[in-house]
Amino acid sequence: MTSETIPQTVLFPDLFDEPLVATFDQPHASSDGGAVLLPAAERRYGVIDGFARCLVDSRQPGKIQHTLRDLLAQRIFGLACGYADANDADRLADDPIQKLLLGRDPIAGDPLASQPTISRFENGMASQALYDMGCELAASVIDRHRHRLHGRARQITIDLDPTDDPTHGAQQLTFFNGHYDSWCYLPLLAFLTFNTEIEQYLCAAILRPGNAPATRGALGLLRRLLAVLRIAFPRARFLVRLDGGYATPEVLDFLDGEPRLDSVVAMAENTVLARFAEPALAQARTLSETSGQTAHRYTEAHYAARTWAHERRVVIKAEVVRLPGRTPRDNPRFVITNLRQSPRFLYERVYCARGDVENRIKELHDGLQIDRTSCCRFWANQFRVLLSAAAYVLMQELRLRAARTACARVQVTGLRDRLLKLGAQVVVSVRRIVLHLPTATPDLHAWRQIALALGAQTG
Numbered sequence: 001m002t003s004e005t006i007p008q009t010v011l012f013p014d015l016f017d018e019p020l021v022a023t024f025d026q027p028h029a030s031s032d033g034g035a036v037l038l039p040a041a042e043r044r045y046g047v048i049d050g051f052a053r054c055l056v057d058s059r060q061p062g063k064i065q066h067t068l069r070d071l072l073a074q075r076i077f078g079l080a081c082g083y084a085d086a087n088d089a090d091r092l093a094d095d096p097i098q099k100l101l102l103g104r105d106p107i108a109g110d111p112l113a114s115q116p117t118i119s120r121f122e123n124g125m126a127s128q129a130l131y132d133m134g135c136e137l138a139a140s141v142i143d144r145h146r147h148r149l150h151g152r153a154r155q156i157t158i159d160l161d162p163t164d165d166p167t168h169g170a171q172q173l174t175f176f177n178g179h180y181d182s183w184c185y186l187p188l189l190a191f192l193t194f195n196t197e198i199e200q201y202l203c204a205a206i207l208r209p210g211n212a213p214a215t216r217g218a219l220g221l222l223r224r225l226l227a228v229l230r231i232a233f234p235r236a237r238f239l240v241r242l243d244g245g246y247a248t249p250e251v252l253d254f255l256d257g258e259p260r261l262d263s264v265v266a267m268a269e270n271t272v273l274a275r276f277a278e279p280a281l282a283q284a285r286t287l288s289e290t291s292g293q294t295a296h297r298y299t300e301a302h303y304a305a306r307t308w309a310h311e312r313r314v315v316i317k318a319e320v321v322r323l324p325g326r327t328p329r330d331n332p333r334f335v336i337t338n339l340r341q342s343p344r345f346l347y348e349r350v351y352c353a354r355g356d357v358e359n360r361i362k363e364l365h366d367g368l369q370i371d372r373t374s375c376c377r378f379w380a381n382q383f384r385v386l387l388s389a390a391a392y393v394l395m396q397e398l399r400l401r402a403a404r405t406a407c408a409r410v411q412v413t414g415l416r417d418r419l420l421k422l423g424a425q426v427v428v429s430v431r432r433i434v435l436h437l438p439t440a441t442p443d444l445h446a447w448r449q450i451a452l453a454l455g456a457q458t459g
Contacts, residue, residue: 033424084369175210214245280318367412
């Protein structure tokens with residue numbers, strides 16, 4: 001079936017009091033009218049230009065129809081608008097808003113790149129270019145917030161977290177992972193939190209094989225991030241929060257040796273730690289039996305594993321979990337730290353705060369399809385991960401600019417539906433381009449506030 005054979009008009013003769021006719025006859029219209037916010041947000045980061053500088057164009061000059069920057073922008077803006085597949089490129093090639101986002105005339109401008117062009121582009125990535133792009137992503141995010149905060153931050157929190165990316169084909173370096181019970185990749189994601197702000201800003205996304213240990217790439221990433229952050233924020237103190245997979249001698253020694261750096265690192269239970277936790281667990285069991293509810297007690301110990309050079313403080317949460325119809329279960333938790341606050345404060349207020357990162361990761365999966373790693377080549381999939389990360393950075397900028405509006409804490413999919421997915425008719429004249437957007441836009445106030453914050457003017 002071709003576009004010529006698809007019915008352009010449908011009739012509902014008895015759905016309402018009057019017959020309803022739906023006619024698809026607006027050639028210069030788009031369902032992404034609000035997406036003009038994206039290039040305005042991108043100007044604050046320059047991440048697309050930064051990515052483009054990392055690439056070498058080896059194509060024959062006389063045969064180039066789409067610059068590398070245009071291909072990057074098409075994919076990143078498309079991901080932000082919800083178009084995760086390269087196949088979407090064919091049906092969006094003449095979309096007036098998608099062309100406008102690339103700086104082309106929305107009506108008379110050349111069509112966007114096709115699916116085969118996009119696929120060749122993704123599969124042509126080299127490892128060095130991808131490394132440079134990863135560094136560029138982190139640098140652009142840090143520089144953006146350096147300008148926003150005028151280089152002043154009391155504390156910067158760094159969260160590293162792996163996530164599973166299930167695979168369903170013959171992708172390179174996909175392996176079975178027993179923890180996740182699937183064939184997968186294990187991307188490593190890094191987030192930054194400034195002072196006491198709520199948002200965790202994505203700054204790095206590294207694709208790893210499915211059998212990679214949690215620490216693979218972590219030390220190198222921490223070194224690079226801290227070096228750039230210390231230049232951008234010379235007076236800041238740093239807090240690194242990690243889960244149990246990172247409690248290795250190499251990581252702990254590195255954290256101990258860094259100046260002005262605090263850390264909270266979860267650790268798995270062993271026989272020695274279990275012995276330290278037993279007195280507090282006994283108290284928790286008594287409390288749980290008395291109240292009939294889950295109970296916990298906090299304590300601490302100084303502990304040195306055989307492979308450690310010295311003792312470290314370990315905060316212990318001795319918890320007994322009681323659920324209806326089930327036998328009460330001991331659930332002790334252990335966190336290594338160099339901070340001095342009380343065990344309860346450190347566990348509940350410092351370590352558990354990293355749970356918000358799970359919400360950011362969920363957004364990356366559900367909203368930006370960071371797990372759409374279906375290319376055969378590993379480096380092509382790493383490229384897709386970076387494109388999704390760049391799109392997420394732009395969406396976080398929109399959310400930042402929506403402060404004190406109904407969209408201030410809306411997740412990515414909600415931001416897309418409420419701010420970008422606006423039906424628009426595009427009218428081009430000699431002097432200007434006019435987007436006719438619905439007057440009944442529910443989040444008009446938030447959209448207008450974001451636009452003005454990103455450089456728009458009232459008129």
